[in-house]
Structures are given as C-alpha cells and as structure tokens.
Amino acid sequence: MDYIELHKQFKEHALFGRYITLKEMEPLLQKYSCEIIGRSVLDKPIYQYTFGTGKIRILMWSQMHGNESTTTKALFDFLHFLHSNELLAKNLWQNFTFCILPMVNPDGAELYTRENANKVDLNRDAVDLSQPESKLLRSAFDNFQPDFCFNLHDQRTIFGAGDTGHVATVSFLAPSFDERRTINNTRSKAMNVIVAMHEALQNYIPNQVGRFDDSFNLNCTGDRFTSLQVPTILFEAGHYQDDYYREYTRKMIFIALISGLCHIYENDVVDNKNELYLNIPQNKVCFYDFIYKNVKINYDDKEIITNFAAQYKEELVDGAIVFNAYIADIGTLKGFYAHYQYNAHKMKYSDDSNNIPNINKKATFYLENTIKFVNGVKK
Numbered sequence: 001m002d003y004i005e006l007h008k009q010f011k012e013h014a015l016f017g018r019y020i021t022l023k024e025m026e027p028l029l030q031k032y033s034c035e036i037i038g039r040s041v042l043d044k045p046i047y048q049y050t051f052g053t054g055k056i057r058i059l060m061w062s063q064m065h066g067n068e069s070t071t072t073k074a075l076f077d078f079l080h081f082l083h084s085n086e087l088l089a090k091n092l093w094q095n096f097t098f099c100i101l102p103m104v105n106p107d108g109a110e111l112y113t114r115e116n117a118n119k120v121d122l123n124r125d126a127v128d129l130s131q132p133e134s135k136l137l138r139s140a141f142d143n144f145q146p147d148f149c150f151n152l153h154d155q156r157t158i159f160g161a162g163d164t165g166h167v168a169t170v171s172f173l174a175p176s177f178d179e180r181r182t183i184n185n186t187r188s189k190a191m192n193v194i195v196a197m198h199e200a201l202q203n204y205i206p207n208q209v210g211r212f213d214d215s216f217n218l219n220c221t222g223d224r225f226t227s228l229q230v231p232t233i234l235f236e237a238g239h240y241q242d243d244y245y246r247e248y249t250r251k252m253i254f255i256a257l258i259s260g261l262c263h264i265y266e267n268d269v270v271d272n273k274n275e276l277y278l279n280i281p282q283n284k285v286c287f288y289d290f291i292y293k294n295v296k297i298n299y300d301d302k303e304i305i306t307n308f309a310a311q312y313k314e315e316l317v318d319g320a321i322v323f324n325a326y327i328a329d330i331g332t333l334k335g336f337y338a339h340y341q342y343n344a345h346k347m348k349y350s351d352d353s354n355n356i357p358n359i360n361k362k363a364t365f366y367l368e369n370t371i372k373f374v375n376g377v378k379k
Contacts, residue, residue, distance in 0.1 A: 001088075003255040004204070010081040012073070017245045018314065019321045020069035022106045028076055032083060037101075038136040041117035044106035046136055049079070050144075054095035056264060059146035061101040061137060064122045064153075064221070066108020066115075067314065070237035070246040071152035074253035075102050081258075088258070095265040099144040104133050112316040123153075124217070126224035141225060148193070148231050148264065150257070151222045154246070155236040157289055157312070157339060161210040162281025165337055167241070168210030170201060170252050171283050173234035175222035176214045183274055189231040191277035196263035197256040198280055205240070205252060211280040212236055233260070239287075241339065244312070244323060288328060290363065290376045291338035296348040297356055305346055307333045310363035310376045325363040325376030342378065347371070 015024060022044055029047055036045040062072045079100070082089050103109060107117035115121050116131055125134040141149070159168040174190035176182070183191070198209050212234055217223055225232045235256065240248040288309035296305055311328040314321050329336075347367040349357060357365065363376040372379045 003200070003258065004251065006081065006086075006258075007077060007251045007254045010077055010084065011251075012076040012080050015073045015076055016247070017321070018067075018069055019112060019316070019319075020063070020072050020103075021109045022103060025072070025076075025103060032079060037140065038132060040105070040107045040133055041131065042107045042110075044110075046104065046106065046133065047102060048140060049098065049100040049102070051082075052093050052097040054093070054097055054265070056096045056148070057099070057144060057146045058096050058148050058150065058261070058264075059099045059141060059144055060150040060152060061104050061140075062152040063102070063106075063109055064104040064133070064137070064151075066105045066110070067112045068114075068154035068237075069109070070154050070250050071235060071253050072102055073246075073250045074237070074257065075100065075152065077250065077254045078257050081254075088262075091265070092258075092261055096261065099140060099146065101137065101140060104137055112314070112321065123221050124219045126221040127219050137221070141228075141230075146230055148190075148233070149222070149225050150233055150235060150260075151225075152235045152253070153237070155212075155238045155283070157239040157244075158285050158287050159210060159236075159238055159283045160286040160337060161208055162284055163286075164207050164281055166207045167287055167337075167339070168236075168238045168283050169205045169208040169240045169249055170256060171210035171212045171234075171236035171238060172197065172256075172280070173212035173214055173222065173236075174277065175220065175226045175232055175234060176216040177223060177227040179216050181214055181216060186226055186229050186231050188272060188274055190226070190233050192267070192273045193231070193233060193260045193263055194280070195273040195276045197260045198276075200255060200259035201252060204255065208240070209280060210236075210238075210283040211277070212283050236283075239339065286336055288333075288336055288338050289340065290325060291333060291336065291341045292373075293341065293343045294346055295344040295357075295367070296346050299356065303348075306330060308357045309333055309336065309338065312376070323375075327357045327359055327361050327363055330357055330359070340376070342373075
C-alpha cells in the first residue's frame with residue numbers, strides 16, 4: 001500500500017504548523033458528526049466523535065498537552081480518510097467503532113502550554129481527576145469501554161532512537177501497570193500493535209523509531225488505563241530533519257494509525273512479539289538543535305578550543321510560534337548529536353555582549369568577526 005500517496009490525498013490542509021487551537025479546528029468539526037461532551041476550565045467546548053459499526057472499540061485522544069499538536073493534525077487526516085469511499089476506509093469503518101477526542105486541552109492549546117489553565121498537567125491527573133478535562137476523558141473511557149486506547153502526544157527534538165545516532169521521529173510505549181513493569185496479556189496486546197506499526201514505519205523512517213521509557217506512574221493516563229486492563233498505546237510525534245513544523249512527522253503518525261488498526265482487525269490471535277517490541281531502541285536524550293564544534297573562546301584570560309550547543313525554545317509571540325535559539329550547553333558534548341552542526345575550525349567566537357557563549361543567551365554571534373550566526377543559523 002502506498003501510504004504516502006494516501007496521505008497526500010487525504011491531508012487536511014486547513015491545519016498546518018505547530019500552533020493548532022480550537023479556532024483552527026472548529027471549521028473542520030462541522031464536516032463530521034460530533035458532540036460537545038463538556039467544557040474546559042476557561043469554558044471552551046471539548047468535542048467527541050463517535051462513529052463506525054465494528055465490534056472493536058478504539059478510544060483516541062490528542063492534545064491533552066496543549067503545545068503538542070502534531071497528532072491532532074494527523075487525526076484530522078485520518079478522519080478525512082475514514083469518511084472516504086476508499087476500500088480500506090470502509091473496512092476500518094466496518095471493523096471498528098471509534099471514539100475520538102481531538103483536543104482534550106483547548107485552554108493549553110490557546111496558550112501553547114503543556115498544562116491546562118489551572119497549570120495542571122492533565123497526563124499526571126489520571127487518579128486525582130482534579131480537572132474538568134481529566135474528568136471528561138475518564139468519563140469517555142468509562143462510557144465507551146474501549147478495547148484499545150491510543151494516547152497521542154508530541155516529543156521534543158532532543159530524543160534519539162537509542163544509540164543509533166538517528167533522531168526519534170516517532171516513538172511508542174506500551175505503558176506499565178505496576179512498579180515491576182510486568183508484561184501481562186493487556187500490555188502484550190499493545191506491544192504487538194506497536195511492533196506492526198514499527199515495521200510499517202521502517203519503510204519510511206528506518207532506524208528513526210524509538211521506544212519510550214516505561215517507568216510506572218499511576219497518575220499517567222496510559223498507566224492508569226492499562227491498569228484497568230485496556231491495552232493502551234502512547235504515540236510520540238518527534239522530529240524529522242528540517243521538519244520543525246512537523247509536517248512529515250504528521251504523515252508518519254497517519255501511517256502508524258492505519259497500519260496499527262489493520263494489524264488489530266487482521267490478527268485475532270495474539271502472537272507474543274514482546275521481544276521484538278523490547279528490541280526497538282529506547283528513547284535517549286542525545287540531540288541538540290545546533291552544535292558548534294572547535295570554537296575558540298577566551299576563558300579566564302586564556303584561549304581555549306571548545307564546543308557549544310544551542311536549543312530552540314518554542315515561544316508564542318503575537319499569536320504565532322517563534323523558534324528562538326538559546327545556548328544550552330558548553331563543553332565536550334560527548335555522546336550528543338545535532339540536527340545542525342557547524343565546525344568552526346578554531347575560529348574565534350564573539351558577540352555583542354561579553355564575547356563568551358553563556359547558557360540561556362540567544363544564539364546570535366560571530367566567528368572571526370566575519371561569519372555571522374543569527375538565531376543559531378549561519379547567515
């Protein structure tokens with residue numbers, strides 16, 4: 001199957017970039033039958049789609065962290081596809097019943113923050129259920145009684161796929177349900193689906209799929225739902241080279257959704273693929289957005305050759321997301337990779353302040369007073 005062509009055909013072009021709010025989403029909400037199931041802290045509506053005629057029940061939700069929008073885009077691509085006349089779309093419609101909450105945290109989406117308006121991380125509120133958004137998600141879970149849960153998130157550009165030297169463009173997790181990280185039939189079902197998605201994605205992003213850390217925290221939604229005996233899969237949409245708007249990654253999530261669902265309805269008997277799951281390289285914090293190597297700096301009145309790194313911060317400015325690069329680390333940077341690397345070949349660093357790369361300073365500087373870098377990028 002040509003997944004790339006399929007996505008090209010059904011991509012929802014109205015959604016683009018990183019800043020996806022209810023305002024951008026609402027015109028699309030009218031295309032399909034949906035309902036308002038409740039409201040956020042700031043009284044924004046939270047929507048739910050329920051459709052399909054199949055016996056396998058799938059609960060999906062996105063943007064419970066407001067600044068994690070890539071999977072929301074992919075969900076609407078997926079919705080567009082499911083409502084088409086494609087044979088595969090009809091098969092999925094007939095085999096599954098879907099309950100989809102495309103934006104659990106509309107307040108956080110508006111503010112471009114991880115937390116909700118009360119500054120609570122909804123993905124750490126699965127037991128206390130202290131927030132209206134958490135209660136609505138749990139109510140959807142209880143009422144729908146899913147056979148599988150798809151928990152859709154973004155991850156930062158800092159993650160690599162283990163020690164491969166490749167960025168983790170997509171990562172998955174079959175969450176734990178106890179401190180011992182026991183693998184029971186529930187987790188094994190989730191692991192099998194992840195293995196199928198991993199195999200499909202290797203055709204497009206070889207060696208760029210990671211496995212998220214499975215440390216147990218019952219306050220996390222995935223761990224909580226797994227403890228309630230429902231196979232739950234965490235999706236993490238990460239970075240692809242030069243894809244800071246996450247448009248290519250969006251495509252990979254679309255492919256993962258379809259390939260994972262195909263595996264579920266085509267495989268009634270659960271094979272034990274736990275080892276294949278565990279062989280997926282575990283996410284590792286080993287990337288910076290920029291690394292500058294072999295830079296000459298004046299340190300304590302001595303000239304030394306060193307390296308330094310810069311990292312983007314995504315900042316909401318006048319209703320748009322701006323990527324501002326700040327110096328993040330100085331030293332050998334052993335074991336770290338970069339999405340952009342520059343070898344200074346012992347050229348001398350200077351800037352418009354104190355002529356030394358300080359942590360949290362904006363990455364605007366010169367090399368030998370002639371080569372200028374603005375916001376991390378050579379000009």
